[in-house]
Amino acid sequence: MILLLVSVVLVLVLIASWISLVRESKRFNVRGPSPLPLIGNAHLFVVKSSEFMNLLHRLSLKYGDAYRVHLFSQPYVILTHPKYLEELVPSMEHITKGRSYSFLTCWLGQGLLTSTGQRWKSHRKFLTPAFHFNILQNFLPVFCKNQRVLTQKLKGMADGRDVDLFPIVALAALDNVTESIMGVCVDAQKHSKSDYVQSIDELSRIVSMRMQIPILGEDPIFNLLPYKTRQDKALKILHGQTNQVINARRQELKNLNITSLNASDDVGIRNKHAFLDLLLLSEIDGQKIDDESVREEVDTFMFEGHDTTTSGIAYTLYCLSNHRDAQEKIYEELQTIFTDDFHRDPTYHELHQMKYLELVLRESMRLFPPVPMVERRMTRDCEVGGLNFIKGTSVVINIFEIQRNPELFEDPLQFRPERFETSLKHPFSWLAFSAGPRNCIGQKFAMMELKITISEIVKNFIILPSDQAPELSADLILRSQNGVQVKLRPRN
Numbered sequence: 001m002i003l004l005l006v007s008v009v010l011v012l013v014l015i016a017s018w019i020s021l022v023r024e025s026k027r028f029n030v031r032g033p034s035p036l037p038l039i040g041n042a043h044l045f046v047v048k049s050s051e052f053m054n055l056l057h058r059l060s061l062k063y064g065d066a067y068r069v070h071l072f073s074q075p076y077v078i079l080t081h082p083k084y085l086e087e088l089v090p091s092m093e094h095i096t097k098g099r100s101y102s103f104l105t106c107w108l109g110q111g112l113l114t115s116t117g118q119r120w121k122s123h124r125k126f127l128t129p130a131f132h133f134n135i136l137q138n139f140l141p142v143f144c145k146n147q148r149v150l151t152q153k154l155k156g157m158a159d160g161r162d163v164d165l166f167p168i169v170a171l172a173a174l175d176n177v178t179e180s181i182m183g184v185c186v187d188a189q190k191h192s193k194s195d196y197v198q199s200i201d202e203l204s205r206i207v208s209m210r211m212q213i214p215i216l217g218e219d220p221i222f223n224l225l226p227y228k229t230r231q232d233k234a235l236k237i238l239h240g241q242t243n244q245v246i247n248a249r250r251q252e253l254k255n256l257n258i259t260s261l262n263a264s265d266d267v268g269i270r271n272k273h274a275f276l277d278l279l280l281l282s283e284i285d286g287q288k289i290d291d292e293s294v295r296e297e298v299d300t301f302m303f304e305g306h307d308t309t310t311s312g313i314a315y316t317l318y319c320l321s322n323h324r325d326a327q328e329k330i331y332e333e334l335q336t337i338f339t340d341d342f343h344r345d346p347t348y349h350e351l352h353q354m355k356y357l358e359l360v361l362r363e364s365m366r367l368f369p370p371v372p373m374v375e376r377r378m379t380r381d382c383e384v385g386g387l388n389f390i391k392g393t394s395v396v397i398n399i400f401e402i403q404r405n406p407e408l409f410e411d412p413l414q415f416r417p418e419r420f421e422t423s424l425k426h427p428f429s430w431l432a433f434s435a436g437p438r439n440c441i442g443q444k445f446a447m448m449e450l451k452i453t454i455s456e457i458v459k460n461f462i463i464l465p466s467d468q469a470p471e472l473s474a475d476l477i478l479r480s481q482n483g484v485q486v487k488l489r490p491r492n
């Protein structure tokens with residue numbers, strides 16, 4: 001009898017859920033697959049991570065360049081054409097991030113990437129000077145020093161074997177960001193097994209899994225699994241390290257009797273703590289930023305500033321491995337810049353002279369955008385760019401797909417850096433650093449790091465193709481299931 005009752009209740013719940021999902025899906029003026037009871041379209045997303053981008057491509061071919069899916073009860077609209085972005089991307093209203101970013105809040109709290117509203121506005125305003133030329137040029141010697149370690153490492157591998165660039169570059173990028181943002185050297189390239197380095201890796205993996213496997217995105221289920229304990233352990237180590245660095249610098253400033261950015265010429269500009277000092281000494285509405293918020297911003301820059309550049313560097317080198325002509329052009333450009341001593345470090349001004357390299361970076365990040373998608377959440381029922389959204393919809397801008405659209409880029413799968421010598425067909429057709437008010441605040445930092453790394457590698461090595469093409473996978477970052485492989489041969 002009880003079994004019968006339970007079965008009846010279950011069937012009623014399933015029917016109610018199905019009716020509600022079908023009704024909701026009809027409120028969108030875009031097409032999409034019919035939702036199933038309870039799970040919506042989540043079953044479609046049970047694919048290998050290397051199939052994820054292909055799945056999105058197939059869905060856009062079937063349902064158009066704006067389509068809807070439901071992951072459980074959560075509606076998503078996926079946009080694969082820039083015509084829908086004209087109102088959305090520049091908007092100061094639709095700046096709230098989508099649901100996927102919620103997996104990061106345990107780590108980054110209300111840092112710049114994940115926050116919204118007034119908090120985001122005021123933090124964006126006070127953090128913008130951190131990427132001023134005066135501060136960025138402090139980081140140049142840091143990047144060059146870490147690059148020398150990377151070049152030495154790669155020399156030991158330049159014997160024709162396959163080299164998976166991703167993990168090797170990731171350690172160099174981690175060193176670059178830790179030293180420039182926190183002002184401390186963790187020497188990840190030499191101590192890759194340190195608790196801190198391992199915890200960053202662990203947390204990135206867990207966040208990535210939660211984004212790719214819909215069921216792990218559900219907190220009640222995730223919290224029951226061993227991943228939660230592993231996440232807590234990694235968080236304790238990461239937050240502990242950030243707090244320790246912040247406290248040490250706060251004490252130093254106190255000992256030096258420095259209480260504001262103007263107190264000393266050196267503070268905030270010409271010193272290795274430039275970024276941290278800005279956070280510790282700036283004021284918002286006459287108030288210093290509290291410790292927790294400083295920690296959240298430091299962690300945000302640590303997160304955003306290393307996996308992104310790793311992906312950018314690894315995939316650019318992959319593109320170059322298949323295009324020897326482009327490598328030679330970069331090499332020739334470098335010869336015209338470094339006429340006195342070819343192997344010395346570049347100056348900030350010389351990085352700007354690397355024009356062809358810049359085209360190569362733009363083209364590589366068009367084909368392999370390090371951030372393949374970004375997501376906004378609609379905070380009310382609204383119509384934006386001709387599309388109807390209901391409150392709570394996550395709107396995904398599929399940068400990867402947009403940047404490979406044949407309407408916007410001729411022969412889109414061809415690697416052709418010269419295409420960026422002429423203007424774009426649509427202002428939002430190249431979105432590697434996104435656009436509008438929530439674009440990448442670190443893009444100058446990133447371009448500087450990318451130029452230093454790629455130019456040094458091209459100076460020292462010929463990059464040859466491996467037989468293995470990367471199997472693309474995506475979370476917040478474009479990765480590869482089988483690594484990003486190239487072969488290296490020393491020049492000369």
Ligand code: HEM
Binds near residue numbers: 300301306312371432
């Ligand atoms: C090649 C390297 C990079 C790429 C392709 C990239 C791309 C992006 C993109 C697409 C966004 C928008 C994210 C969104 O809308 O959700 C973003 C935001 C952001 N990026 Fe980058 N990024 C790179 C490097 C960096 C670096 C080096 C830093 C810092 C050191 C950084 C810090 C940030 C921050 C803090 C945000 C959030 C900005 C806001 O919402 O106001 N990024 N980045």
